[in-house]
Amino acid sequence: MRRQFSFPVLRLLPLLLWVFMTLSGCGGDDGASVESGSTPGAGNQFLRIFVRPFAGQYTNTWSFDHDLPLGTFSESDSALGSRDVLTWRGSTRVMFWGDGRFHDGYDWALPEGTPLKAVADGEVFFAGLEEPFTCGSKGAVAALIVGIRHAVAESTIYESLYVHMSRVDVAVGESVSAGQLIGLSGNTGCSFGPHLHLTVRKVTQSGDKVVVDPFGWEGGGDDPWEIYNGGVRSYWLWKEGEAPQGEYVE
Numbered sequence: 001m002r003r004q005f006s007f008p009v010l011r012l013l014p015l016l017l018w019v020f021m022t023l024s025g026c027g028g029d030d031g032a033s034v035e036s037g038s039t040p041g042a043g044n045q046f047l048r049i050f051v052r053p054f055a056g057q058y059t060n061t062w063s064f065d066h067d068l069p070l071g072t073f074s075e076s077d078s079a080l081g082s083r084d085v086l087t088w089r090g091s092t093r094v095m096f097w098g099d100g101r102f103h104d105g106y107d108w109a110l111p112e113g114t115p116l117k118a119v120a121d122g123e124v125f126f127a128g129l130e131e132p133f134t135c136g137s138k139g140a141v142a143a144l145i146v147g148i149r150h151a152v153a154e155s156t157i158y159e160s161l162y163v164h165m166s167r168v169d170v171a172v173g174e175s176v177s178a179g180q181l182i183g184l185s186g187n188t189g190c191s192f193g194p195h196l197h198l199t200v201r202k203v204t205q206s207g208d209k210v211v212v213d214p215f216g217w218e219g220g221g222d223d224p225w226e227i228y229n230g231g232v233r234s235y236w237l238w239k240e241g242e243a244p245q246g247e248y249v250e
Ligand SMILES: [Zn+2]
Pocket: 013, 062, 103, 105, 106, 107, 197, 198
């Protein structure tokens, strides 16, 4: 039986991504490749457990918002955070469509059909379609998603989620190895241009699943998401040389 599965923020972000990519002419349709990934600074904290979820490098079109990655644009949250995205480097990026806050993961402009890889050894806990929902002019849609649980240590558990896929090659309960093919990227669900949305979550001692930034935090001072009630610390999770591009370039 398929589990209930929903990501509130994903219902709006693909539309905004499409607007961004269309208006900025950044070529979302060709999955523009870029030279290299990001490198961490001295102020970061490290837990090097992830490999890149795809071969090569692709343009990062949206980052994790440290202020605040709540994953929803609900009324009650409207007073929180700024209207911009606060990146792991502490830089504020104005999202010119007006409101780019609350992104809970990373978007990369992967062309349709790009092989996707597990970021670490783990067990598949979700594989298939999310619950359908209405996505503007697209009507009822559902994204193909793979979710993998990574038990790094007894008290250190992370999850990775790969959204908008075109093909899923793994099944729930299956064990996967780091770098193993799990399916292909796509444009399914509430998405208006091919891309991968990757969300990383930490499973806390109490069992809560809290989104984290796989690029950590080196913005100076406290990470707003770490000190927020319900937030947690983000670590740089990429192994040496494995980081994708972690900020969108203007
Ligand atoms: Zn996204």
